[in-house]
């Protein structure tokens with residue numbers, strides 16, 4: 701095995717891959733949120749934004765393929781790390797920090813799986829229009845795909861809005877642990893500043909989650925309609 705291949709399959713190599721891909725995914729989630737917050741600006745702005753993304757043509761496909769590769773690298777390495785840490789944990793080990801670390805990584809695995817399920821369902825919903833096909837066909841008065849009407853009609857169904865709300869909260873929990881784990885992997889976190897970094901990580905995570913949650917809530921409340 702070459703030195704590089706050895707690094708990427710070592711525990712620290714995998715942690716670095718999970719951290720770097722995690723940061724890239726957070727960047728995507730923030731960009732996607734900024735785009736989606738334009739729902740508050742009305743149909744014209746939102747549909748123009750969606751049409752602009754579609755007009756990127758091959759660039760959009762490069763970004764999509766890049767996103768899939770990053771997502772897969774994140775998941776495969778995270779699963780492998782969690783397996784290795786479970787295998788390395790001796791039975792009946794009672795030191796507090798070990799128990800805490802494994803509880804946090806177990807919760808990362810659970811919330812991570814839910815986020816993955818969310819992304820799959822979300823793609824079936826808004827990207828492929830399979831879940832509510834009746835809302836996928838709308839065109840606006842300029843003949844563009846009426847993404848605004850599709851999203852608003854989707855969230856006017858309380859079951860969909862509530863499912864999104866719950867899953868965005870799960871995303872908040874996942875990012876809340878994830879952001880401080882990245883700081884630890886890259887060596888920013890020390891005994892002295894650990895609590896502060898956890899607080900910053902949680903604040904960023906919940907700002908993102910609340911930004912997303914504001915959308916279905918505003919549709920249910922009739923603020924976006």
Ligand code: HEM
Pocket residue numbers: 729732736750753764815819822823826827847851864871912913915916
């Ligand atoms: C209230 C929450 C959200 C809304 C309203 C929303 C809206 C949308 C819409 C309308 C699309 C389709 C864009 C188009 O085809 O024109 C889309 C695609 C997508 N969304 Fe979301 N989204 C939300 C949350 C999320 C979250 C939290 C994630 C990631 C964890 C996410 C990941 C994606 C991905 C990966 C795509 C596919 C992008 C593509 O095909 O180019 N979304 N979203």
